[in-house]
Amino acid sequence: MCTKARRTRLFLLGILGFVTAGNPGTLPAAYDNDLDHPNTYIGNAGWNSALELWVEIGNISAGKESAIPLRLRFASIPSKKERVFGPYLWCPVLENTSSVTKEGDLKFTTLGGRVRSLERTSGTEFLSLNKQATARLIEDGAEVLSEGWRYRYIAGKLETIMTPDGSTLSWIYENDRVARITGANGQPILKASRAGNAVTLSGSFGAFQIESEVSPETGRSVYRLHYPGGRSEEWMIAPDGDGVTKMTIVYPPYENRVYRWVTKTGALLTDGDFTYEQKPTDAGEAALYRINRAGDSEWYIFDMKEGRSTYKRQDGSRVVSQYEIKPGPMYMKPFQMDSVAEDGTLISSRRVTYSSDGKVAKEWTENGAVPSPHAEAGMRYIDLAEAEKRQKEPGNLFLDARSTAEYSAGHIPGAIHLGRTTFEFDLPQVQDALKQAKTIIVYCTSRQCEDSSIVATKLRQRGYNSLLIFEGGWAEWWKKNR
Incomplete structure (x- = not known):
């Protein structure tokens, strides 16, 4: 569904079956080629220990060989901004924005939901740390160019996108909300119609409807998702006492799934199968633990300053990855990954070098490493x-x-x-x-x-x-x- 990517990704999908068939096509590299951090997560808890789920609706045809992803993002940390579907649920295609921060950086939202930050290089120009995206200020807005995709924002809102094949997409607003997205000759490729508390998204994937009932006074929210073909889900969010919020997702014929998190911080406590806990390791390092029902645990640490991640598995072995932390095409890409047994024996050591444009040039297993059962060919x-x-x-x-x-x-x-x-x-x-x-x-x-x-x-x-x-x-x- 997305651009070819030979690197890690931040977002997680936490529910089996949250996927739909869509139109194949080239998705904009810009929408996900924006990671200023590596894959920092364990289980359903992201880099900040919060729960993050993505709902894949489908792909929107966007030209001869192009498509854009239509998805929803759920986060246990509620947004302070006004959202189309309330504080927890967000649709990047409908709520795409850009802004200049008080630090002078330019931030824009990609079509897949990532928020990119570009550093100012002159009075009106900006560059991403991986040097794969540039931007410039224009009258009443900004233009962003990333791997052939050109985004144009006016007054902070996405106005048009030009795809690498020359197609132009336009965002049409009514009452400050996206009403439709048009393609060639002004033909709609996505419609967003509203009736009461329901929003229906229509396109080549079919019709997808979201009903939302949000009560800030009680802290309760209910989302009803109706997919093309008749399948429906219900997400129910409510306080669960002692500063905890509970979410129950009902999606027949699967078993209900229950999540709990700390209301104030959004830190995930349980996802129904595992419990999560932030605590120090035996060496005193702060880590995020994931514990199964049998009491077996694994944990994850990412040291941003050193560009190093450590993942300890249930069997006691560890995977230690080292990332490039200098700005440039290789920024935050892994160049060494060591798998170490509980007794300290090196199981495998993989090395990666990159070309000047940030693509993998060579990948190999370092001599001297003890072969693992799965060390035949590499990736x-x-x-x-x-x-x-x-x-x-x-x-x-x-x-x-x-x-x-x-x-x-x-x-x-x-x-x-x-x-x-x-x-x-x-x-x-x-x-x-x-x-x-x-x-x-x-x-x-x-x-x-x-x-x-x-x-x-x-x-x-x-x-x-x-x-x-x-x-x-x-x-x-x-x-x-x-």
């Missing part, structure tokens, strides 16, 4: 011919990183579904398949899709090093084998 991209060859070989496991709906509609023979949702990695059937695999091949929608990179990165963090990414994905496989 690299393969083409259709190699994917077909490996699909016929015994011991290879294909993982489909697309949505549940897309997987059900068709997938590579023998592939199992493993989406970006965190708890899917902990399902017994997934664990069994991963342990038995000689080589793991991850794929998603197409050559422009980054879901496969997200899943592969999470697997790498869990110690699976024999990872391949089928770059062409289902689109190329289906075209050749239909």
Whole structure:
């Protein structure tokens, strides 16, 4: 669903089934190529210990070879800004803004929901730390250019976007709210109609409706999500006593899922399967712990100053990753990842070098490391011919990183579904398949899709090093084998 990305990502998807089939196409690199931090999370808790969930609605066709993602973001830290759907739920496509901070930086919201910060280089010009995005002030607004996508903001609100293929998208407002987004010849590609407390979003993906009931006085909120095809969900948020907020998500036929967090800070306490706790490690470092029902724990630390992350797994082993912290194309990209056993034995040590444009130039296993059971090939991209060859070989496991709906509609023979949702990695059937695999091949929608990179990165963090990414994905496989 997204641009090809060979790096980590901040956001998490916390609910199985929050995905829909959309139109394949190139999504703007700018909307997610904006990470000023690495993948700092454990389970459903993000870098600030808060709960963050994403609801994937679909893709909006945006030109000859382009599309933009339509999604909602839920955060346990309520926004102080007025939002279309209340303090907890946010739609980046409908609420896209830019502003200059009091420190002089320019911030803008990408279509996928990331907030990028660009440093001022002159009176009217700005540059991101990874040097992949530039911006300049214009009359009554700003223009941002990132990897071929040009954003134009007027009075802080998104007005137009020009895609790399030359298509122009326009945001049309009514009563200060986005009413529609138009493409070529002014044809609507997204409509946002309102009736009472309900908003219906219509496009090539179908019609998606959100009903919201928010009561600031009681702290209660209810969101009802109605998907194309008739599936519905209900999110109920209410105080749970002792400074805790509880959210129950009802989404038949799945079991209800319950989350609790600290009301004041948004810090996640439980996601139904795991509990979370911030406390010092044995060495006295502040860490975020995730504990399962059996009492087994794992924890995560990220030292921004040193550019180092440490992930301790339940078996006592650790994965230590080192990131580049100097501004430039390699900013916050990992260049060394060491997997160390509980007794200090080096299991594997992977190194990465980058070209001047920030792309991976070389990746290898350092000599002297003790091979792990999953240290055969490393993570690299393969083409259709190699994917077909490996699909016929015994011991290879294909993982489909697309949505549940897309997987059900068709997938590579023998592939199992493993989406970006965190708890899917902990399902017994997934664990069994991963342990038995000689080589793991991850794929998603197409050559422009980054879901496969997200899943592969999470697997790498869990110690699976024999990872391949089928770059062409289902689109190329289906075209050749239909």
